[in-house]
Amino acid sequence: MQLAPLLLAIASILATVQSSPAPIPTARAAETSAISYADAIDLALDAPLIIDATVRSATRLKPQEAPDAPLATARFYIEADVTALIRGPDAIPQRVAYLLDAPLDARGRPPALKKARVILFARPAPTG
Numbered sequence: 001m002q003l004a005p006l007l008l009a010i011a012s013i014l015a016t017v018q019s020s021p022a023p024i025p026t027a028r029a030a031e032t033s034a035i036s037y038a039d040a041i042d043l044a045l046d047a048p049l050i051i052d053a054t055v056r057s058a059t060r061l062k063p064q065e066a067p068d069a070p071l072a073t074a075r076f077y078i079e080a081d082v083t084a085l086i087r088g089p090d091a092i093p094q095r096v097a098y099l100l101d102a103p104l105d106a107r108g109r110p111p112a113l114k115k116a117r118v119i120l121f122a123r124p125a126p127t128g
Helices: 037-046
Strands: 007-013 049-060 073-087 095-103 117-123
Touching: 037 117, 049 095, 073 117, 095 117
Parallel strands: none
Antiparallel strands: 007 117, 049 073, 049 117, 073 095
16 A cells, blocks of 8 residues: 655754744644654644655755745655654654755754654655
């Protein structure tokens, strides 16, 4: 069985990325130390899918393709290779895709996302 690409409520990037607000259904980058234990538990309890993955590619969208992206962020189309399905009712594809709003650094550069290990708290995209 193959699911449609995943739209994420949140993605916790296990790299040095700072937190940034993001509208749902895009993902939000969060430094592991920036998210509290209680918040992580709430996300884990609410997410029907929890996925351990590694970012394969991160394509930065042009500003006109992401007009609602928060200021001082860049929106990326991420493809990630699934390492493990931590929780989920069914099998998932070996590769998932989602949107991520990542904060820019002081020089206006986005973080390096390729090969980053991520834990994704997700819901499947509606089909049909």
